[in-house]
Amino acid sequence: MAASRRPTLADVAREVGVSAKTVSRVLNQDGPVSARTRKQVLAAVAELGFQPNLMARNIRVGGPDTTIGLVVPDLGNPFFGAVAGGIEETVRDRGLTLLMGSSAEDAERERDLTDTFLGRRVSVLMVVPCEGADHAHLKIHRAAGLPVVFIDRPAVGLAADSVVSSNRSGTHDGVAHLIAHGHRRIGFIGDLPVRLYTRRERLSGYRSALQEAELTYDRSLVTSAHDQQAAAAATSRLLGLADPPTALVAGNNTVTLGMVAELARSERKDVAVVAFDDVPLAEVLEPALTVVAQDPGQIGRAAAATALARLDGDRGRARTVTVPTRLIVRGSGERPASAPHRA
Template identity: 60%
Template structure:
């Protein structure tokens, strides 16, 4: 590069790092050489050499194919881009060991910050990085054994509203289809809302009406099991978007239009079915945007205490949740 531009290697470095006191003709000559040779800066190598943080932010999500997390990731990326930061994204596949492995890899790449949708239940391994000032923001689920910023939805309140809505339409046997594992934060909080709504109506939870199904096929099978019971539910609360899709598939295949359905989290085309799917909608765009803005605040020097922010949900009535109990 220096030979091509007929300057010293030091001068090339100063031009590429946009340092002052380089004459316009020299700068232009170096940039023309860069263009001719197709040079690309190795930011990672530079950061390792000088001990600097990269302009990348690591984003860890459980499932790249899940529409909810796709919207979250897009919002994080779009917001960070306004400040010249870019996203390095990886999937934990809901595996705590993999989550820790990809986070460790990102730390080795000297990312400027981390945004994590946690799958594990122990994030103490990030304490040293937090003490060193690395911004770490958790999304959708809070961390465990670590004080860090988090942005979550009003899971318990949203689930309570969904089940109360079904109760208002005369349902007393309401099935619950939630995440696997049952210890997952969102599953636990949404089950709490389900239970509290039933308790408010004087109804005890029937274990025979509770099943697991995180993905569409699992949830479809769970729905079939619930409907095949001796005393089946007249309504189903599906505690995530994929579970709702699976329940909807099972009901359609069985030609059951007499079973009410409310899902947690909206999804594409939920409004075009007959009837449309009633859902408790989260705000994935708001979650992602807020997390990225907190990264900005931390990078700008905010050393305030870590805090958890809860974003409201809203019930969207479309028809499936308004089927009355027969």
Template identity: 75%
Template sequence: MTPARRPTLADVAKAVGVSAKTVSRVLNEDGPSSAETRKRVLAAVAELGFQPNLMARSIRVGGPDTTVGLVVPDLSNPFFGAVASGIEEVVDDRGLMLLMGSSQDDPGREHTLTQTFLARRVSVLMVVPSVGADHTHLKAPRAAGMPVVFIDRPGSGLTTDTVVSSNRAGARTGVARLIAGGHRRIGFVGDLPTRLYTRRERMAGYREALAEGGLPYDRRLVASAHHPEGSAEATARLLALPDPPTALLAGNNFMTLGVISELARAGRKDIAVVAFDDLPMAESLQPGLTVIAQDPKTLGVSAGRIALRRMDGDRSRAQTLTIPTRLIPRGSGELPALNGVRSGV
């Protein structure tokens, strides 16, 4: 099947009935044009799906193969910084520059960012999908040969290469560790929204471990939050239950910050904790923090290598690559249950 041809400046000019130079003046805002002409040009651009090359004014050679666009939910999260570092390590050897933008986990903002990167004619587009985002608009660029890679979470509406962590297996291993310590009331502090792929997978692993351990699932032991302050409040609510948990699984690094902050504030050194994602200086806490460690740099490296293979002509079927997690015991997850006595009594 012949890849779809990208609309050109000449196509827009022909559709409007003006010269290519006139279209260029409208798009670059560098010359006179009537309001009516501008309106017709922009309408044709939208109808044809034309992506103006925003770099053409400063880079006249090279075109594609000069930049990689990466959309992440949160530039302040060290996890995504490590992912970006892995990508950069791979693509730098090819002479590619990494450009990043934050979607703030908003589908509309993500769409705008991806369109901006496409307009800049990036060589590769990598996206950590937002909850609720639709990626059907990326079908045409992908069909035209642009590598599109989803990282950390699968996308929606587009079958393409995806690199994720073993979220479900990691959570199952962490909860099994707590069960082995005698815990029978194990809480889960997860991030919002609950539709988030990583949240769903880790929750599934939590429930599977409970079932394998012969323990019932109690929805009262599940709390959700969107930031460390919220997870601290969620932890306080769980500990205030009439029959509170004796152990907690923290759903990600931001959730963990709130959990350990609340436990420290309340002086609760008896609550066992296993955290999903490692934290800087986690081993320096008292006790050290037991974690299910992801490998964000390997996520990035793997995504970068897949993208370069696609650039080099690999047209094999899209793949989903799962990067293993590993349990790092440091003490907090090994705290034993209090011989069946309710925590907090």
């Protein structure tokens, strides 16, 4: 079978030496087939990486499917909504339709969704990987010509196209900005541990900025939060230290919301803040929020452009596109360092 196309029902039939109808009976569990033949068909399906076309069981249409399957961790996160908007904007004129599903940051759920999209014979598969996922099972599909693009985080166990933000250099710039305003004790609240690519890169950017300024990395100033409530509690803990930070860095938009809420509740107007990723209404806060802004729309457009190039015949090696971040100065990150606050 040629490696430039995806395996078909006919390929499975040819591999086993039976008719396509017999293969269909095995896959649909419809009609008499011997146990030996069933075993041979299923073995060939696994070996070739064949995915049954689920849509074709109900309807018959001419030509290939014209959909893009996109798996994201959280449909409610505005970042991924903007990514999807960038994808849709780019592929609309090519007659492609975007289908989305949420993995809820669960590796098994992510695998189920990718299998579902593959079963629907999507033209392109796009995935925002979650922690603990392994993508080696997609090797055979990518080798068979299916464009597979990973967004925000690279694949694990698979050489595939990816589109990411400049997480490390962006966080470095944000911390360096605080250092330039006199801060020497800078807290970092992120979603730890750092097994996930984005978390690891942002913490590395934080550490590299400290190192560049010859400041000691203090583990007591680094803490974890997975949701807004935990971020608020982490903010309170850091500011309650005997030698508290004079500035804080939020590792993602969820942490930012919890951090800002706690600072407002405790009426702490002396703490400088830089957030990684912009948040709604950042400009109307007092002071307005200084952020390291990603460009999710451009990430989506770059992912779509990469996929379209693959559809148009690009068979080059897997590549990574890095979309730059930018520091937006609004006020919260420009507060000068002051004497430690005492309750």
